[in-house]
Amino acid sequence: MASGDIEIEIKLPLKNADTVRTFLNKNGTSPKSSSQKDTYYNHPGRDFLLPKHPFEWLRIRETARTASITYKHYRPDGAEVHDYADEFETKLEKPAQMHKILLNLGFREIAVVDKSRDTWEFRDVEVALDDVNGIGQFIEAESLKQFPDPKEGRRYLFAIVKEIGAECGPEETYGYPYMVLAKKGHKFNRG
Numbered sequence: 349m350a351s352g353d354i355e356i357e358i359k360l361p362l363k364n365a366d367t368v369r370t371f372l373n374k375n376g377t378s379p380k381s382s383s384q385k386d387t388y389y390n391h392p393g394r395d396f397l398l399p400k401h402p403f404e405w406l407r408i409r410e411t412a413r414t415a416s417i418t419y420k421h422y423r424p425d426g427a428e429v430h431d432y433a434d435e436f437e438t439k440l441e442k443p444a445q446m447h448k449i450l451l452n453l454g455f456r457e458i459a460v461v462d463k464s465r466d467t468w469e470f471r472d473v474e475v476a477l478d479d480v481n482g483i484g485q486f487i488e489a490e491s492l493k494q495f496p497d498p499k500e501g502r503r504y505l506f507a508i509v510k511e512i513g514a515e516c517g518p519e520e521t522y523g524y525p526y527m528v529l530a531k532k533g534h535k536f537n538r539g
Contacts, residue, residue, distance in 0.1 A: 355420070355435040356501035357490035360509065361517035365477055365485045369466065371512045372475060376468030385410045386461040387447065388525040392454030397534070399426050402526060406455070408443050415443035423498075429521050431498035459525040473508045483527050487514050 362368065373379065389406045390396050396404045403422040409415065418437040422430035440446050451457070462481040467474060469492065476488040489509055495501035509516065520527070 353434055353436055354494075354498075355433045355490060356431070356495060356498050356505065357433075357488060358502060358505045358509070359486055359488045359520045359523070360514070361520060362477065362485045362487040363515040363517070364513070365479075365487075368475075368487065368512055368514050369477060372468040372470060372477075375512075376470040376475065378468075380467045381465070382411045382413075382467075383464050384462070386463075386524070387457060388459040388461070389450050389455040390458045392456070397458070397529070402522060403427070403430065405523060405525060406450075407525075408440065408446055408450075410443050415440040417443075417446055429519070431502065459528045461524040461528055463524070470512065471508055473505060475508070475512065478524075480524055480527075482531065483524065486520065487516060 369379075387408045387410075389408075391404075391406070394404075396402055396406070403425050405420045406418070407420075408417050416437050416439050418435060421434045423432055423434065424430070447457075461483075464479045465476050467476045469475070472491065472493045474490045474492055476490075478486045478488060480486060487509060489505040491501045491505060495504070
């Protein structure tokens, strides 16, 4: 995360992962690789899936070495395209215990996202190539510097994605849990 609790990032389906990986291996920092299991939860009194465009997620992320819990609130509320997210994250010593706590408080597990991720830094941007189980390959670009206007930060990220030669589909504005749920047949409010 770049600046305190504010995250500016974009996520796009990626058509040429090998080309992008080659570019980043030559021009970015040494890559970091991880396997991540993200378990998403729904609030017992405020349905995160109810808005036309979901804008909140609560997840536990587990890797081989670490675990964390994260709450993201995308801004502006309810918008189809978000400028940034408020992101609050902390490490977990015992993720299985946190899972039990959430379930006992009435939270409900709604999606599990398994992915492998390779990450580089390039021009003040964290670039991640994700291979998401059952969904496909994506590129995520997150600003590591502050921007006075989040829209300016998003423009910068799109320019970086172009500079590294990524061939992408349209921006994915809902996130991996949404895609997993949609693939399972979940009907979202689109009214």
